[in-house]
Amino acid sequence: MNFKDFLTNIQSIRNYEDTNVESFILSDIRAYLGEINTTVGREKGFSLILFENGQDVFKKLEGVGGYSGVMIKSPHYIGLKLYNENAETEFLGAYFMQSVVKKLFEIELGSCWINIRNVPCNVKAELLNDENGNINYILALGKADEKALKQKSSSLHVQNISTSPYGYKIIEDKGIDNARLAVGEIVYLNQWGNEASYDELENRGIADIFFYVRNAPSYKNMQPCRFILKDGEAYLAILNPENIENYVDAGIMMYTAEGLAKDLGIPSKWTFVKDNDENKEYKVVAKIEL
Structure with missing residues (x-):
């Protein structure tokens, strides 16, 4: 499938x-x-x-x-x-x-x-x-x-919040708390916090991966995962690494990213990473070849 x-x-x-x-x-x-x-x-x-x-x-x-x-x-x-x-x-x-x-x-x-x-x-x-x-x-x-x-499906609607490829979010009637983050909010280029543009991702042939990977589930929809693109690899990082549940969300995210990459014919070999740096707001937990 x-x-x-x-x-x-x-x-x-x-x-x-x-x-x-x-x-x-x-x-x-x-x-x-x-x-x-x-x-x-x-x-x-x-x-x-x-x-x-x-x-x-x-x-x-x-x-x-x-x-x-x-x-x-x-x-x-x-x-x-x-x-x-x-x-x-x-x-x-x-x-x-x-x-x-x-x-x-x-x-x-x-x-x-x-x-x-x-x-x-x-x-x-x-x-x-x-x-x-x-x-x-x-x-x-x-x-x-x-x-x-069917009752659950009728409680959801899609809101077009802009004309950009980032602009479609699934929002429940009870509010926007369950909306997915935009692509630029989860994908960084070369360094932490440097948001990747859609054009850059498209030029690399991987825009679809990161547009759809946002649908990966996370506990209470906290969405703690981020990607840093560098040297042909995507480094998967998590916020609040002291929360062990974020490693669970990261495992689901990696499975999702790998599957989307293989859809595009990318071998997408990945490995777990042990990040021992305690002096930052995030930890890298894995990397995948893209």
Whole structure:
């Protein structure tokens, strides 16, 4: 599937049909998770686990997980289990969890990230059957409730705020807090704060990447990620690096940037970066060849 189409059409689904996903589809999902765990997760300190009994998970997290204690009910969940507290592990786990989101979208299943980082440890231990490791995020999944989805879609509108390629923002009726940052606000040229012009990005053949990468989800839509273009590479940085959740957002952002680059035929090899400089407002967390 074209990555741009995925970004344009994906929605975070919070309402699901009260029916289980077919067993052969669950087997396919389980095999996909197993492949990630075997090829990457085991070495890097994370694993993705399928909770088939969604009702059991919902009961454990009701009142303590979800959004402001309102837990999202779905027939199944996928958990991101971590075996250490390294920022790189959070980054990589999120990268591969977002690949699961795309996998589910391609087989016409809805999904939604749920942050359970602040759920009591004893509750999370119950989810993991007291096994080693920790779990800070789960993914709700199932068949979307189409009636609820249509109601949500009708609450959104597109506002053309200028004639520039930056000018289209998705704005909810409740205000502009959920609007995406403009391209120039997230992409810098050569150094921090030097906003890249659209013409410059277009001349480099990468304008589409950064126009659409803004649709990458982030916790509470805080949008902490920025890019610095330098010497044929894009350095992915985060604001407020003391907030570990921003490394999760960065992992999702890298998965998104890589997918958009590959749409354009760019190999887009990327690596994680350990930035030990404590004397700045941001940290570089990864770089990708563009």
